[in-house]
Amino acid sequence: MLLLLLLTNAFVLLPWAGAGRIIGGKKAVAHSRPYMAFLEIETDSDYIKCGGFLIRPDAVLSAAHCVDEEGIENVTVILGAHNVNRQEPSQQKIRVEKWIIHPEYSPKPVKNDIVLLKLEQNAIIKKNVRLISIPKENESVRVGTECNVPGWGQTSVTGPRSDVLMEVKLKVQKEEICEQLLPDYEPQSMICVGDENHKKGTYEGDSGGPLVCNKKAYGIVSYGCGCNLFPEAFTRISHFEPWIREQLRKFAIQDIPGSPSSD
Template sequence: MLLLLLLTNAFVLLPWAGAGRITGGKEAVAHSRPYMAFLKIKNATNTRRCGGFLIRPDAVLSAAHCVDMKGSVSVTVILGAHNVSRPEQSQQKIPVVKKFIHPEYSGNGGKNDIMLLKLKKKAEINEYVRNISFAKENEHVRAGDLCTVSGWGRTSLDPPPSDVLMEVELKVQKAKICQQVFSNYQPQTMICVGDENRKKSTRRGDSGGPLVCNKKAYGIVSRGKKLRFFPEVFTRISHFEPWIREKLRSFAIQDIPGSPSSK
């Protein structure tokens, strides 16, 4: 029987910004999820952590609320990590040079909670670091589908976050379940996920991590409700695929010396 594992603090009706917990999960096999990205996010006064995932050697997807902080925010991505408390030889630490936050993102209700990060250099693809495919505009998960979420977060309510990558299996739920709990739940842009028995869940530190179904990313950990493990809201990636593709195409233009976006 799996031990009860918790990855953050009790969370509120706001997006989960920076810590996280997985209830009823387990430690992931080291480097079994080579697409996972550990995000170190800093402003002048605070540091927080979030999850993310590599979709191209130069691009990471995450949740917009992860950088919803006052003042200038810097992000460093660590790829190839299992234990983030030590400098593993497998790790690649790469600064983010550009943050693309969805223009219609709103911290009020977590609408359009998605962000694309451009890395300063391309990641070296190897056995520890690989990108993951993400859902296209016409690809959807259905209620009852089993998916996996991974992240680094607290293993109980109060202690420090987990050093090692944790994972939990969760079920896609019918939209009406989240509509009963979240007044601003939008089925076209969000996925309702969770364990109806309330034995398994994610929380704030797993924000930005992927909901992986059949080896493809379909959702992004977004938000939940205070003191309630079920249900949870994930950003629906398929809805945002055109926006993601548009931003990825802009990467090459920005790299051209003298281009307006390179200045």
């Protein structure tokens, strides 16, 4: 009966719920996560906010469901931010030239939830704006590893969204837990994460933010179980590393004047 209840309450971390709801976490030290990106997504009828992270001066990774919306008019990335409601001197606000959703992405059921955003201009790498490494293909993180998930957003189910960056520590869990409790969980392309005590996690948002383990981004916030914060499914970045590298190569080619793909 409990298992049935959990399955029927599973949810996607929907971007329109805000940039994220870090529950049971704490306020991050200002600018201690310089790879973090705050995504502002304008549609013809809505204003969506998501997380992301900088992996190259011209490229940000996030969740595909953040930009899987009709009528998107503009996507802007804010780098170097701590308080996203202030114009901090450290901030770099850069428009997104285009975004590449994984060709096998599916919103229902959630699969291959990853997008690469090409920035109109390169970010200026400095103290408060830095890159984060991603794992190579087939590189994994051990069960029991404690990882960090940063994000802006609500700190409770009903509370207001936080202006400043929050963060929460979560552990990598055994795949069997997510296979039992989350519908359509795929170990090859997802990582099972969460807090066994059901007291902290991401919730209805934080979409696109990174799962940072041992100073690398191993996962992307994707979907979870709405009933008790546990467990959560993150997109497994190492599974998509070849696709990411291929898209980054295409980005570089397009930057060469006179190339077939350049404007």
